[in-house]
Amino acid sequence: MSRFKKSSHVILFCQYPIVFVPKYRYRVLKGDIGKFVYQSIYAHTERSGCEIIELNVQPDHVHLLVKVPPKISISDLVGKVKGKTAIQAFQKFPNLRTKKYWGNHFWSAGYCVDTVRHLDSDETNLRPFPNFLRMKSAHKLSADRFLDN
Structure with a gap:
């Protein structure tokens, strides 16, 4: 349940x-x-x-x-x-x-x-949304690198 x-x-x-x-x-x-x-x-x-x-x-x-x-x-x-x-x-x-x-x-x-x-024992279930934001911001940073040139 x-x-x-x-x-x-x-x-x-x-x-x-x-x-x-x-x-x-x-x-x-x-x-x-x-x-x-x-x-x-x-x-x-x-x-x-x-x-x-x-x-x-x-x-x-x-x-x-x-x-x-x-x-x-x-x-x-x-x-x-x-x-x-x-x-x-x-x-x-x-x-x-x-x-x-x-x-x-x-x-x-x-x-x-x-x-x-x-608190879950599985760390990946603890903060799925902040992990998503962290990955999204890392992706945006890598995309911004190409735009600077």
Whole structure:
């Protein structure tokens, strides 16, 4: 089975590790709240058309490794997941509103995102396009040599 996902006009492998934290990095993501946040993040991410590879909810932060199709922006995904999870968490756990969350914000404003690159054991499969460009530029250089005369 290929790691690539196929669509009508694209073959892709887009994985992103995302980390985000509760407001002031309070350690509130434990017990029932942590379980609820895990289920909520999983549900909203899957509904967005993304595939969760890993999800780890720690008391003061969340690690999410997700495959995202190119039509969905990472900022839209994170905004939707954080927003809907916060609304549902405040509804299910009203005692969270008594915490010192300024403006009743559950999550901190930012997040961290990176990219994942899959490494093959065969070096020729690692960078076929840069190899093509290198060969093309070498061919162009040799062609330019004839034009200089």
